[in-house]
Amino acid sequence: MSAVDTAPETGSVPAVEASSGAARRRLPSWALPSWALIWGAVFVSSWGGNQFSPLLLMYEDGQHYSPVLVNAFLGVYVLGLAPALLVAGSLSDRHGRKPVMLAGLVSAVVGSGLLAFGGLGPEFLLIGRLFSGATVGVAMAVGNSWIKELSQAPFDPAADRSSGARRASLAFTLGSGSGALVAGLIAQWGPVPEVLPFVIHIAVTIPFFVIVLRAPETSRNGGLTGPWWRQLRIPAASHRRFVRVVVVSCPWIFVGAAVAYGYLPTQLRGATGSWGLVFATAATVLALGVSSAFQPFARRIHSSTSARGLGLMVLLIAAGLAMVVVAIRTQSIGLGLAANVVVGLGMGLGLVSGLQEVQSIAGSRDLAGLTGVFYAVAYAGFLVPAVIAAVAGFAPVEAILLVLVGLALVSAVLVRVSSRKHLPAAG
The missing domain is CATH 1.20.1250.20 (MFS general substrate transporter like domains)
Incomplete structure (x- = not known):
C-alpha cells in the first residue's frame, strides 16, 4: 500500500500550544527534530499494516486455509481502516493528536500480537487484521497531519510549504515496503515465520510510546465544542x-x-x-x-x-x-x-x-x-x-x-x- 505526497489534514488551522522557543526547549539540541518523532510512529504503523500482504501464500499452503478465507484476511483490513480514517481526525481535533496517535500504537501492538497467534485459528488473523487496519487509519488521519504541522513554524521554520507532505509520504511508503520486505524474507528463510515477523514489529513499535509522548502537541485539547460526531458530516x-x-x-x-x-x-x-x-x-x-x-x-x-x-x-x-x-x-x-x-x-x-x-x-x-x-x-x-x-x-x-x-x-x-x-x- 503507498501514501501520497498530499497527506490528509484533520480539521482547521492548528492551534499550536507553544511558541517557537518553547517548542525548541522540549528536546535537547542533539535530539531529532520534532517532526521526525512522529515520522517514526507513522513508519512503524505503516509497517504493521502491510506486513501481512506477502504472507497470504504461506497461510493458504501452510495452514490449509481456503482461498476465500485467505483473501478475507486481506480484505477485513478495510473494515478496521475505514472507520479509523473517518473518526480519528475528528477525535484528534478535540482531544489532541497525542492521545489518538498513542491509541493507534496500542492498536498496532494488539494487532501484531493477535497475528502472532494466527496458527491457533483464523479468528486471531481476522481480528488482528482489523486492529492493523485501524492502526493505519489513525496514522493516515492523525500521524500524517501531525507531521505536516510539525514541519512548519514554529517547530521547523526552515521547512518549505511541501516539506510536511513529502515527509509524511516517505514515512508511509517506506514503512509499508519495509513491513512487506521483512515479513516476506522471514517467511521464506527465517524461523517460526508465523510468529517472528509480528514479534519484530511489536519490538520496533514499543519504543514509540515514549517517543510520541515527547513530541509537541499541535492541537489544543478541548478546542472544539458540541458532540464530536457532528464533525463527521x-x-x-x-x-x-x-x-x-x-x-x-x-x-x-x-x-x-x-x-x-x-x-x-x-x-x-x-x-x-x-x-x-x-x-x-x-x-x-x-x-x-x-x-x-x-x-x-x-x-x-x-x-x-x-x-x-x-x-x-x-x-x-x-x-x-x-x-x-x-x-x-x-x-x-x-x-x-x-x-x-x-x-x-x-x-x-x-x-x-x-x-x-x-x-x-x-x-x-x-x-x-x-x-x-x-x-x-x-x-x-x-x-x-x-x-x-x-x-x-x-x-x-x-x-x-x-x-x-x-x-x-x-x-x-x-x-x-x-x-x-x-x-x-x-x-
Missing part, C-alpha cells in the same frame, strides 16, 4: 464531481494493488514453487516502490477540467489486470512482476490525482473529512480478492479478471464524460 461528499468522478475511479487504485500483489502470488504457485513467498514479497515491494517514485511526476499529469489523471489511472489499472490474466494463463513470473510495475504507476497517479480532485472540490471546512472519505472508498478495493475467490468456484479466475478489466474500461469512460459535465468548484 461532510457536505462536499455529495458534490456531483466527487460522486461521479472520484468515487467512480478511486476504488480501482487498490483493486489493482490487491489483485497484483495480494491475489496473483497465490495463482502463480505452480511457477514460483518454493520461491512463492519471495515472489509475493518482490511484487509488493515493486508495486509500492514504483508508486512512490512516480508520485512526484504524477501531479503534472492531472487536469482539474478533464480529470485526465484519474482516467489514465483507471486505464493503467485495467492494463495491469489484463497482464495479470495473461501471467496466470502462462504462469509467467516475469509478466507478473511487470503487471505490478504497471499497477504501481496507476497507484501513484491515482493517489495524487484523487487528492488533487478532493482539494479542488472541498471547502476548507470539509477538506479533512473529504480526504478521509476518499481514502476509505479507495481502500474498499482490497475487498475484491475475497469476492474473486468466492466467485471462482463458479467461473474461471481469468474470466472473472477479464470482467474486472471491462468494468475498469467502463469506469474510465464514465470519468471522462462526467469530468466534463461537472466542474470541481466546491458545492
